[in-house]
Amino acid sequence: MSNIISFIQGIIVNVTIVAWVIFFLTWVIGWAIRGLPIPFMRIKRTGERFIEDAVWAAFWLAMGTTVFALIAYIANTFYQPLPAPPTI
Amino acid sequence: MIINDVIVIAYYLSVLGYYLGVLIYMLPIPFYGLKKWAPQLMIDSIFSAILIFSYTAILYIIRYISRIIGTDWNAFYLWSAKEIGAIAGTMASLRLIGSALASMNLKFISSSIISPLISSLTYLLIFFITLTTLLTALRIYAPTLIAIGLLLHSIPFRLSRSAGAMIISTVIIFSIAAPLMPAFIETITPSIPQQIQYSLNLLSSKITIKDIVGRPVPYAVIKIYNKGGELLARYLAGPNGEIYVSADKGIPNGTVYWNIVYGPYNYTVLMNASQYTWINRTYCSAHISLPDVVIVSEYVFIKLPTNSRVSISYHNSSSLTVNITGYEKSTFYIVYPSSIAVNITVGSNTTLLATYSYRWYNISFIIRKYDLHGNTCLSISTSKWIYTGPPNVAEYPFVNHIVKEKISSPSMLITPITQFIYAVFIGPMVYVAVLLSSSYALARLLGGAEPRIARLIVTGV
Incomplete structure (x- = not known):
């Protein structure tokens, strides 16, 4: 069982690293497309959207641990033992 | 322990799903068909994580609602x-x-x-x-x-x-x-x-038939009637006066008439549940004592007058002496098969009134009727004993009676x-x-x- 857990943890770490790398790549590609000296606004808008997506994704990537910590905190806070049912 | 591991794996899978969503979100490709998976993956993972952290709460809710609705x-x-x-x-x-x-x-x-x-x-x-x-x-x-x-x-x-x-x-x-x-x-x-068992109202039983002093009555026949006089069952006792009625034959449970027939002798008793000795819910034993019969040997017996007092001394299995004290002007009978020679010695106060013959199934009986004034002493011994065997009675199990009724509907x-x-x-x-x-x-x-x-x-x- 612990093998599977560490395997998944490894994947998560790899995915995170790849995600950061891709963030920089997307950031660069996005700016490169946006800054192209061409008059095609559609292509330029694609570059703009790349930058936008990459920034948002970077934000959620940075917030990842926080998000799950928050879920754990909320679930534990809201799990209060319910009152005993009324007895006749 | 396994549950714990499974929960941990589930948690990490949801974290993985979240990061995969983020990764897809970042991809520098303009294919929005793929990119639309990104927010979906992130939201699904967050929801899964919420469920995983609510595991204990889910179990508690199951117990809580179960308790409320009883x-x-x-x-x-x-x-x-x-x-x-x-x-x-x-x-x-x-x-x-x-x-x-x-x-x-x-x-x-x-x-x-x-x-x-x-x-x-x-x-x-x-x-x-x-x-x-x-x-x-x-x-x-x-x-x-x-x-x-x-x-x-x-x-x-x-x-x-x-x-x-x-x-x-x-x-x-x-x-x-x-x-x-x-x-x-x-x-x-x-x-x-x-x-159906209840509507069958069927019992298995061990029935014992004995005479006034507790000697078995061999080959007696029991006929069971309901209150309307309809024959429900008919069984033949063995040489030891016992009948084993198995569950596949059965006797009726409830108030019925038991008619014990032994040659010309006839005795009817009303039987109900209180007269049985219950071994379990469907098995009982029943003891029938014939109040006015003294068995001498197989098919040889004395039918005593009503309300008489007797004292018996047995000499051997086929010879006995009986002292009978009856009321004024009472009668008693000595019954034996015609195939057997019987020596009867009667005391004073007794006269032979009549002799009859009677056929019961395959057995011919001779009945001697005696007059009794006060008390008498009689000795009976049998000789020239010829094996007669059981009467050729066709048994009629109670189940057959029920089946006849059931099959009709x-x-x-x-x-x-x-x-x-x-x-x-x-x-x-x-x-x-x-x-x-x-x-x-x-x-x-x-x-x-x-x-x-x-x-x-x-x-x-």
């Missing part, structure tokens, strides 16, 4: 045991009727009606026990199953999200509501099915079975279908069950 697994098991017992009892009764039919040379009825009924009851029993086992498994493995459901639910890309949601919802709904099945079936059943046989089918097949099926559709609705709430999966589970196509 779920009682013990009552459910008692009900299922009662139903299984009733079906098994009915099967035994049907087998009994089948064997009685076979003994009455009506085997074709047994094979055309009884056998299909028994096999349908067998299938019913298999179905019912399987269902009970399945529900028990759901109850016992609820925590494990919910953990597995969470694991399936949190696998990224919604690969098994529907299955996970369905498992979680099924376990929740069935754990809470399955034990209420008896109440549901009771509500929709017009009347509670009765065992086959609906009486079939109705209890249809009630069983209603109570332990259709009723549970309807209830399980209701619970499955509730589970499907809850599964959609938990993350969407594919209608296809639900349809597959419910209809199998």
Whole structure:
């Protein structure tokens, strides 16, 4: 069982690293497309959207641990033992 | 321990799903068909994580709601045991009727009606026990199953999200509501099915017939009549005055007349449940003492006057001396088969009034009627003993009587079975279908069950 857990943890770490790398790549590609000296606004808008997506994704990537910590905190806070049912 | 590991794996899978979503979000490609997975993956993962952290809460909610609506697994098991017992009892009764039919040379009825009924009851029993086992498994493995459901639910890309949601919802709904099945079936059943056994009212028994001093009366015949004078059963005692009536023959339970016939002698007694010695609910022993008979040897006996007093001394198994004290002007009889030579010595106060002959089945009796004034002493010894054997009485088991009645109205046989089918097949099926559709609705709430999966589970196509 612990093998599977560490395997998944490894994947998560790899995915995170790849995600950061891709963030920089997307950031660069996005700016490169946006800054192209061409008059095609559609292509330029694609570059703009790349930058936008990459920034948002970077934000959620940075917030990842926080998000799950928050879920754990909320679930534990809201799990209060319910009152005993009324007895006749 | 396994549950814990499964929960941890599920958690990490949901984290993985989240980061995969983020990764796809970042990809520098303009294919929005792929990119639309990104927010989906992130939201699904967050929802899975919420469910995983609510694992204890889910188990608590199951217990809490069960307590509120009065779920009682013990009552459910008692009900299922009662139903299984009733079906098994009915099967035994049907087998009994089948064997009685076979003994009455009506085997074709047994094979055309009884056998299909028994096999349908067998299938019913298999179905019912399987269902009970399945529900028990759901109850016992609820925590494990919910953990597995969470694991399936949190696998990224919604690969098994529907299955996970369905498992979680099924376990929740069935754990809470399955034990209420008896109440549901009771509500929709017009009347509670009765065992045929009860309507048969049949007992197995050991009957002992003895004379006034407790000596066995060999080869006596018992005829059992109901209050209307209808013959219900006829049995022949063995040489030791005992009759073993097995469950496949039976005696009627209830108030009936027992008529003991021994040659020309006839004695009737009203029997009811209080006169039996009960060994269990369907087995009893009965002792009949003939109040005015002294057995000398096989078929040789003295019929005493009413309210007389006797003292007997036995010389050997076929010779005795009897002192009889009767009222003024009473009579007694000495009865013996014509094939046996009997030496009778009577004392004073006694005169031979008449001699009769009487035929009982294959045995010819000689009856000597004596007049008695006050008391007398008589000695009887038998000689030239010839084996007569038992009377050629055709036994008429009580089961045969019932079967005759039942066969005249086959609906009486079939109705209890249809009630069983209603109570332990259709009723549970309807209830399980209701619970499955509730589970499907809850599964959609938990993350969407594919209608296809639900349809597959419910209809199998």
